[in-house]
Structure formats: C-alpha cells, structure tokens
Amino acid sequence: MLAYIVRRLLILPFILIGVTFLVFFMMQFLDPVQRLAAYIKSPEELKNLSSEDIERLIKRYGLDRPLWVQYLEWVKKIVHLDLGWSEVAHQPVKDAILSRFPATLELALFAVFPVIWVGIWLGVISAVHRDRLLDQVIRVFAIIGWSLPSFVFGIFILFILYGVLGLFPPGRLSLWAQAVVSSQEFKSYTGLLVIDGILNGRFDVALDALRHLVGPIITLSYLWWAFILRITRSSMLEALNKEYITTARAKGVPERLVIHRHAKRNALIPVVTVAGMMVLGLLGGVVITETIFDYPGIGRLAATASQQLDYPLILGITLFYGFLLVVGNLIVDVLYAIIDPRVRLE
C-alpha cells in the first residue's frame, strides 16, 4: 500500500510539469501584450503604462525570447506563487485565489459527506429493492434531482429558506459576523469560517456561517446525490448478479452481509471515480449555486475573470485547478487501491 502511494507520488512532479506545459501552451494563443498582463504587480504600474513601457516590459520579461526560455522564466515565477495582478479582484492573483478558495472548500466539505453518504445508502437500498415500490420512489426523486437545472432548484430553495422561512440567508456571513471576523482578535486558522469560529470560541460566528451554508448545501446535495445514487444502484445491481454473491449465500452468509460486505465493496469501485469527479467539481467552484446564494467562492471569481478577460486571473485559476485535479486524482487512485487489491498489487 505504502509502496503504491510512494510510486504515485514519484510521478506527481511529472504530471505537474505536464499541467504547466499545457497552460503555457494555451498562453501562446495570447499576444505578448495580453501575456504581459500576467506580469503587472500593482494597479499603479498598470495606470502609468505607456507603449514604450510596454516594449520595455516585454523585453524585460523576455516575452520576445525563445519559447523554452520563456517557459523556464514563467515556471520560476509560478513556483514562487507570483501570478501577477488581478484587475477584477483588485489584488494579486495569489491572494485572490487564496481568499476565495477557503469559502469554496468549506462549502464543498459540507456538501460532500451528506451527498456521498446518502447517495450510496439510497443507491444500495434502491438496488436491493429493485423494481419494487421503494426503488421506484427513490428513482423518481433521483430523476427530478438529475434533470432539474440548478438555477431553478437553487432559486426555489432560496425562496423557501430565505423568502418564506427567513432562516437561511444568502451570502457567507451576516454583517455583524463579518465585522467580528475582520477584527483583530479573530484569528484565521483555516479560512473555513465554521471551524475558525469554533477555534476562536465564537460559536455565534460559526453558527452564522453554518446558516449561510445550508441553502447552497441543499442545492448541491440534491443535484449530486442523484448522480452518486445512479452509479451506486447500477454497480450494485451488477455486483449482486455476480457468482461470488451466490458463493457467499451458499456458504451461509446472512443477507445483510451479502449486501454490505460482499456486494457493496465491489460496487463502490466505480462510485469512487464519480465521487472524485464530484469533489473536484465542487472544489473548482459551482458558479450558478454561488451566484444564486451570493456566496463568494472561486467559481464566481473564475466566471468574472473570464467575462472581463482578466488573463492573469484566468491563468492563475487554471493552474490552480490543474493542481487540484492532479492531487484529487492521486487521492482517488489511493482510494481505489484501498478498496480493490487488484489495483494495489498491480
């Protein structure tokens, strides 16, 4: 197991180099002036830019030099997390990403566990009760979740939770809580407000952050658990048809264990892939849900950056997302290996 993880970690740098290659390649579609945008460090610099300055900067950053030199220079920069200045966010790209990502991470963390747990649980029930009433009911719910556009469902949830009940407002924090969090005494340990709130002993802040999370979580969960459920159900049905299930029954294994020990373990293998995709999708930001609930996540940042052609920010987020994908895939692979010995000992 350890050897497997080490082996996977050893190829990690190569994959990362591949990712930077890819992003760099995409950058070549921009002209030097557009690319130069990624080197501007502050708004002042931007304001006082004359066309000679631009020429000078192009020379200075070597944007007219051979490609491989440019690539090495650029990699050197990103290794130091120097990703340029973002016009849209009015701060360096690094800070823009790092300030939004915790919000996205917090939302993803709270959404992922209910989604996966409920999705697998209902998927197994659905498969075991195949074509009977319980299965039909679960599937109808799943199909609705599956086919409902998130902007419709999200607005509906916002309307119920906030409009009707007035309990769960949009945004990330209430104004008073925002003031607390921005104050000197409030230490930011993780950037996740619920956890920071608890660590600072400000349970009221934690609760406030949690209240703001409810709407997006429900929206994301409902859309995603249908996805997990479908995969679980079909792979569970497949597993239940396998001969080793007959073997298990033939040796007197109780039905509960036949399902949860013998079939489920095998059925989870494809679920891991889908769950991994889902987590990565959530971490990359969920533009529509974030927009509806006015939640300051990375998805909205990326959307704004694209709309306003903020190249440094787009490139920064692309790199960041590439990095996430690589790490995420590594985790998925390790999970595979835990579940399926054939992968581990390959």
Next chain:
Amino acid sequence: MSRLLEVLGLKTYFFMEAGIGKAVDGISFYIDEGEVFGLVGESGCGKSVTALSIMRLIPPPGRIVEGKVIFEGEDLLKKTSEEMRDIRGKKISMIFQEPMVALNPVYTIGFQIAEAIIVHYPDVSWDEAWERAVKMLERVGIPNPRRRAEEYPYQMSGGMRQRAMIAMAMINNPRLLIADEPTTALDVTIQAQILELMDELKREFKTSILFITHDLGVIAEVSDRVGVMYGGKIVEMGDVFSIFDEPLHPYTYGLLSSLPKLNEEGKNRLYAIPGVVPDLLAFPEGCRFRDRCSCAFLKCEDDPPMIEVKEGHWVSCWRYAEDV
C-alpha cells in the same frame, strides 16, 4: 447406508415474459451417505438449477413450484430462510465451475474461508477461524498456506483457486457437497488432481457428493450412481456400471456412442446425437427428446413414465413400457 438426500418430484420454473421456462420439471433422485451421485447432461439441461434448488438459491424470476427436498429426514423446502441459511455452508456446501468468478475479488482467500466459519459459529474468534482456514488450505494441498491465505483470488492459478474453493466448502465438515462442474474450467492434469483431492476428502470427512458435469468421462471416474438429465428431467438413472454397460435411454445411448473409448486420447468429442437442445420454451410435448430420437414412435407424444427396468436402474422411455 442411510439416505442423506432425497429429491422428490422437484419442479423449478422460470416465469418469464416469453413464457414459463420449465428448467427442472419433476425430477426425483436420492443420495446415500458417503455416496457420489453424478448428474450428467448437455449444457442447459437443468443441472445447475437442480443444485441451486436444493440450496434454495434460485434467483427470480425462478421459483420452486413443487416437490420435496428431504435432507436428513426433513424437507428443506419447509425450512424458514434463517434455518436454511444455517444449513448452507454448514451441512450442505457448494463449489462452482469458475473459481475466479466464484470467489470475491476484493477479499483474501483466508478471509473468505474464515468467514464461512464465523457465520455459522459466531463464538469462534477471527484469529482462530483464520488458523483453521490456514490448516484447511494446507489440507487441500496448497503450499505455503499461511502466506497464501493472505492472497487475493487473482493472485492464484486456476487449480489453486479451486483448491481454495474446496477448502472453503469443506471447512465446516458438511454432510453433502454439491460440485457444479468443478473441473470443467481446468486443464486435464489439474482436473485429475482436483478429482483425486475430492475423492480423498470424501473418504476423510465422510461427505456425500452431488457431482454435476457434462463430461461422461469424469462421471465414470467419480460416481457411484448416475442420473442422466435431458430437458429438465432425469431420463435415466442407475449405478455407474449399468449406465455405462447397458444404457437404456436413446439419449444416454447417443451420449455414450459419441464418446471415444474412455481411456483413449482426445477429450474433444462431439456428440453425434442429431439436432440441438431446443430452447427451454420450445421442447416438444410428451417425451422431450422426441424430435431428436431415432426410435420415436406414436406413443412418445405422451409423457413417458419412469420405469424400473432392473433393480435400481430406471429409465423414462416408452420403449420399456410393458403394455406398449
């Protein structure tokens, strides 16, 4: 010898949209203690369904519609599902054709054998069950059993897997072992080793065996008595010598005459019986073998009765009915 298992008029049908598939249609046979009963017939004739019916593991849309399965004097078809679960793997166990797919790929061999103990004897600790699993692996001739127990099915060869499967089936010392084509997927030398192992274990554990195969050569080697199946029915039944020396049913006759001399080379025989086994829903009325039988006559449009031609030698064919 006392009677261990008696199957009486067992009918197992599959209720499908296209019609009712009478996979097993009124078969009767018995197995005495310490005996090997061979069930032989072409693929699709209902051997596996018979085995799964005894275990009460018929999947929907299949259902046992009639009959009795008397085991140790009690009808298994009347047991509750929990009683039945406790019988499976403890008093009756089963091995299958393809141990690669019959073993769970994500659990170790040792775990799967130990589990067979734990589910019947919850008081036994996992450590002890594991020890017993290792001992059993050793007994079935797996070298390095302690290390092998930690391995997964895909790490073993076909022969080793089948040995592991046998270890799993024998771990609780069952009274009856149902072996459904246990050697079909193996090559000839391994096949011989597995048969020998089963023979040893049968003597050592005094287990009766229901041995299922489509291979007459194997049947001749292992069985005390034989049932020949065709189209969901047993068409002929008797001790192994009667069946091989004086086959009565035209189907048995066909099977045997298409068999090269048993101790000669060339196991790839082709059955010389004309025609093919029809689809389950397309068997003729009356004798199911009628459209392939060269002796068929008018009477054969009715169901032929089971006739005891000689003591212990039964045949279901109108040719042996006295009043015809």
